[in-house]
Amino acid sequence: MGKARRRVPVEEFVRRCKAAGLSVTPQRIAIYDAIAGNPSHPSPEAVYRRIRLTHPTIALATVYKTLDTFSRHGLVALLTPMHETVRYDPLTIQHHHMICVKCKEVVDVVDPALDEIRLPTRVRRSTKVLGYSIHFNVLCPSCRVR
Numbered sequence: 001m002g003k004a005r006r007r008v009p010v011e012e013f014v015r016r017c018k019a020a021g022l023s024v025t026p027q028r029i030a031i032y033d034a035i036a037g038n039p040s041h042p043s044p045e046a047v048y049r050r051i052r053l054t055h056p057t058i059a060l061a062t063v064y065k066t067l068d069t070f071s072r073h074g075l076v077a078l079l080t081p082m083h084e085t086v087r088y089d090p091l092t093i094q095h096h097h098m099i100c101v102k103c104k105e106v107v108d109v110v111d112p113a114l115d116e117i118r119l120p121t122r123v124r125r126s127t128k129v130l131g132y133s134i135h136f137n138v139l140c141p142s143c144r145v146r
Contacts, residue, residue: 010032013029013032013075014029016073017075020073020074020075022069022073027051027055027058028066030051030054030055030058031047031066031070032070032076034046034047034050035047035067035076044064044067045060047063047067048063051063087106089106089108091108094131095108096108096109096114096134096135096136097109097135097136098135098136098138098140099136099138100138100139100143101137101139102139102140102143102146103140103142109134109136114134117134
């Protein structure tokens with residue numbers, strides 16, 4: 001589904017950490033390596049399960065904090081910020097969402113043009129598409145002025 005991932009070598013990751021003013025620790029390298037080596041977009045829990053084999057004293061909270069730090073410094077991308085907690089939507093017609101990545105405010109976007117987007121051939125052929133929703137990750141007006 002799209003271009004293949006480009007894995008940033010550990011040396012480049014170390015350089016980017018130093019440029020961001022972050023210390024480079026064996027735990028941070030292990031956490032990064034668990035993300036970079038896993039195309040499934042692993043959760044913090046999955047990263048923790050993988051690296052605790054080689055770093056048995058690491059805490060799940062450390063994994064969460066480290067991934068948050070990586071995200072704030074652009075070393076990894078936060079995927080689906082809306083799903084950090086369970087959210088329910090009373091609008092059940094086809095629609096999309098703007099999600100503030102800071103305060104998590106969700107705003108419905110109903111736009112027929114977005115409903116006409118042609119899905120990639122690989123998606124249409126290899127899966128049964130049950131629906132789709134486009135998420136616009138934004139800074140809402142309130143968060144923009146803070």
